[in-house]
Amino acid sequence: MLLYNSPISGNCYKVRLLLAHLGIPYERRELDVVDRSNRTEVLGDLNPDLRVPTLVLDDGRPIAESGAILWYFGEGTRFVPDDRYDRAKVLQWMFFEQYSHEPAIAVVRFLVAYSGEADRYASVIERKTKDGYRALDALERHLAATDGFVVGRATTLADIALYAYTHVAHEGGFDLSGYPAIGSWLDRVAAEPGHVSIEA
């Protein structure tokens, strides 16, 4: 099994984190997230959207989109609840992450810490920082009223999906000191047996 990967991408980290928890071995091929000039050549036949993560199964069939890869491997494990409503809530938070959280927090982090062009993108960073705090507000409100995890009383794909960019939000300049429920949830996810860091 082959993961087209970027070491700094939180979307790729989600996949690496779940596969580590599940003990599933795979190979990595690293793609550059700044210089994307070889994307069509490398991913053209595997992922029409030309993004990482893209995973290729042993039989050659590809899966793209971090949320879909998580679901493929998570189904039937403790990371996807047996209850139909809880499953829908896991997907609710995974879609929230991709629609409202990642496009703000991940993009600000990338522009500030990895693009080398933070000055050029100052107005984008300012606008998306506001959007990012709005997403963090929503997550804080939710976590303050739950049993310690995003859905239910144990880690699910929703925690893995939201942990990835939340735990490195500070690299984009986000100050999480006003988000106590998020802070203790981050500690809880990182303390899980089998957890690996984004550098692993």
Place this chain on the structure above:
Amino acid sequence: MLLYNSPISGNCYKVRLLLAHLGIPYERRELDVVDRSNRTEVLGDLNPDLRVPTLVLDDGRPIAESGAILWYFGEGTRFVPDDRYDRAKVLQWMFFEQYSHEPAIAVVRFLVAYSGEADRYASVIERKTKDGYRALDALERHLAATDGFVVGRATTLADIALYAYTHVAHEGGFDLSGYPAIGSWLDRVAAEPGHVSIEA
């Protein structure tokens, strides 16, 4: 069952279209997508992200995010494949829609046709129009190589999710004449027994 709805929102239309196909009755409460001043009051306890669609089940439990609502009702029906890989591919295209397609095409359509402030947002419209064509290019490449539907040989949640904003992309100024595979796929989805229009 109550759907917090907007008649012009493609995200809400996805839910209405699936529920029509499945013959599931529900009530609607219409929310304004321009004036959002009452969102916290109406949705604060139901959806931390304060967006429509938000669905409240008969027992009072809420589900947000169109993709999660679709999954809740689609599981166990012909709209979610039995095969694990095909299920992941359905989610891949649903996440693609929310990450790469909707934030461009739906936003341009809203700004051009519904915001009343298209002039003010000219530069956003220009930028997101490019992003929208890039998403349409990816969808066209994919559909040109498939068996008529996004995943497999029949309608799934992926078709419903992608149809919603693609079929009204022209309202945002998108010209689909260069996308023949998308064009015939739109006709195929609309010809399905049980299909309802966005005005229904």
